[in-house]
Amino acid sequence: xxxxxxxxxxxxxxxxxxxxxxxxxxxxxxxxxxxxxxxxxxxxxxxxxxxxxxxxxxxxxxxxxxxxxxxxxxxxxxxxxxxxxxxxxxxxxxxxxxxxxxxxxxxxxxxxxxxxxxxxxxxxxxxxxxxxxxxxxxxxxxxxxxxxxxxxxxxxxxxxxxxxx
Amino acid sequence: xxxxxxxxxxxxxxxxxxxxxxxxxxxxxxxxxxxxxxxxxxxxxxxxxxxxxxxxxxxxxxxxxxxxxxxxxxxxxxxxxxxxxxxxxxxxxxxxxxxxxxxxxxxxxxxxxxxxxxxxxxxxxxxxxxxxxxxxxxxxxxxxxxx
Numbered sequence: 498x499x500x501x502x503x504x505x506x507x508x509x510x511x512x513x514x515x516x517x518x519x520x521x522x523x524x525x526x527x528x529x530x531x532x533x534x535x536x537x538x539x540x541x542x543x544x545x546x547x548x549x550x551x552x553x554x555x556x557x558x559x560x561x562x563x564x565x566x567x568x569x570x571x572x573x574x575x576x577x578x579x580x581x582x583x584x585x586x587x588x589x590x591x592x593x594x595x596x597x598x599x600x601x602x603x604x605x606x607x608x609x610x611x612x613x614x615x616x617x618x619x620x621x622x623x624x625x626x627x628x629x630x631x632x633x634x635x636x637x638x639x640x641x642x643x644x645x646x647x648x649x650x651x652x653x654x655x656x657x658x659x660x661x662x
Numbered sequence: 663x664x665x666x667x668x669x670x671x672x673x674x675x676x677x678x679x680x681x682x683x684x685x686x687x688x689x690x691x692x693x694x695x696x697x698x699x700x701x702x703x704x705x706x707x708x709x710x711x712x713x714x715x716x717x718x719x720x721x722x723x724x725x726x727x728x729x730x731x732x733x734x735x736x737x738x739x740x741x742x743x744x745x746x747x748x749x750x751x752x753x754x755x756x757x758x759x760x761x762x763x764x765x766x767x768x769x770x771x772x773x774x775x776x777x778x779x780x781x782x783x784x785x786x787x788x789x790x791x792x793x794x795x796x797x798x799x800x801x802x803x804x805x806x807x808x809x
Contacts, residue, residue, distance in 0.1 A: 499724075507724075513716040516703050518683060518696060532682060539680045539717075547723045551678040553671060554714040560671070567759065567766070578799075585801035593801040596730065599793050602763070607730075607795075639759040639766070 498545070502530065506538055507547075514551070562611045564618045564640065569604035571635040577606055583629045584608050589621045604637065615640065663711060666694070670702055671712070672808060678715075727774040729796040731781065732763040733788065740764075746787050752780045763793060 499507075505528050515523040521539070522532040530538075542548045557565065572580055577595055585593040585608075592609040610625075612618035618640075626632050669692055679687050689699040706712045721728045735743040747753055747767055756767040769780050781792045 507717075507719070510717050511719065513714050514678070516685075516700055516707070516715065518685060518700070520684065521680070521682065536680055536682065543680065545723075547720055549718045549720050551680065551717050552676065552715070553674040553678075553712050554716075554718070555671060555675065556710060556713050559711045565757075581799065581801040585803045590803055593803055594730075594797045595799040595801075596795040596797055599795065602793060637761065639761045639763075641766075642758040642760060 499547070502528075502534075503538060503542065506530070506535065507542070510539070557611050561613055564612045564615045566610050566612075566615075566618050566622070567639045567641070568608050568610065568622060569637050569639070570606040570631060571598075571603045572606050572631075574605070580629055580631065581606060584625060587621075587625055587628075590625070603635070663706075666692075667702060667706060667711075668808075670699065671706070674715070721770060726770060726772050727777050728768060728770050729777050729794055730766065731769055731784075731795065732759075732766045732793045733784075733790045734762050735765050735788075735790065743788055743790065747784060750780060750784065752776065 506524070509524050509528050514520045517523055519532065521535040524530075525532045525535045528535075539548065539551075543551070570580075581593055581595055584590055584606075589610050589612065590608050591611045592607070594607045595605060596607055598605050608625075610618050610621055612621060619638075622638070673688065673692060678684055681687060683696070685699050685703075686696040689696045692699065694702075703712075703715065707715060733743065733747075743765065744756070744758075747765065748756055750769075752769050752771050754768045754770045756765065758764060759766050769777055771777050771780060777794075777796075781794055784790075785792050
């Protein structure tokens with residue numbers, strides 16, 4: 498699906514878009530491609546879903562989002578799709594995943610809430626539990642204390658840039 | 663960061679046009695000049711409010727692989743374990759969390775096989791068991807933090 502030129506383009510773009518009036522022309526200059534071709538290829542890669550989105554990646558702590566909770570639930574497998582769909586519709590939920598259970602770790606549904614402080618996050622969680630009917634399921638709330646490392650993944654050979662966990 | 667910066671951040675989290683003069687288009691939408699938007703964006707990147715400005719790739723579609731992993735790091739070895747794990751270029755994020763499983767990190771590699779190799783290497787170097795929690799399914803969320 499990706500040809501050599503796509504890969505080359507993605508490699509340049511992943512470092513960040515140039516901040517100048519004609520950013521795609523600038524990328525084209527770097528990888529020897531006309532501006533129109535850069536725009537066509539990027540548009541297609543976005544339509545195909547390889548580029549999830551273009552835009553800014555924020556540092557949530559810098560925006561005052563100091564509380565970040567990962568909430569894990571143990572829900573019945575036959576309800577997980579419905580519950581995951583419901584949870585992900587709340588605007589304060591920033592990530593929602595189904596993951597396999599582990600030995601001594603029975604949780605299979607994960608979501609993340611980023612908030613300005615813990616009280617706000619806990620209130621939002623309560624709202625979520627009520628609205629989605631989650632009160633009967635085991636859960637754990639894991640607040641983050643420190644962030645040691647946060648970066649987009651950079652590879653030599655193109656390459657995912659990650660949403661922040 | 664003033665109200666205009668907040669508007670810029672909120673708008674650009676919704677996406678960025680792919681066209682010949684994208685900054686001009688976004689600036690018009692925000693009632694700014696192209697030069698003003700460019701200057702403000704540069705400042706927000708320079709002062710660290712924004713980490714990156716560009717594309718967010720779909721790792722799996724790129725042939726790459728991602729997983730979430732965690733370890734139970736004993737308190738007395740916490741800093742040492744942090745150093746070991748962060749030294750891996752495959753580790754993209756790493757967070758301390760309040761739980762017995764107290765260190766949670768994302769591993770991103772170019773191929774699925776390299777995930778297991780990285781986990782094995784972390785286990786060897788740390789002497790800890792790595793809990794591997796790859797995603798089975800992602801539920802779509804509109805990832806956006808109001809500035």
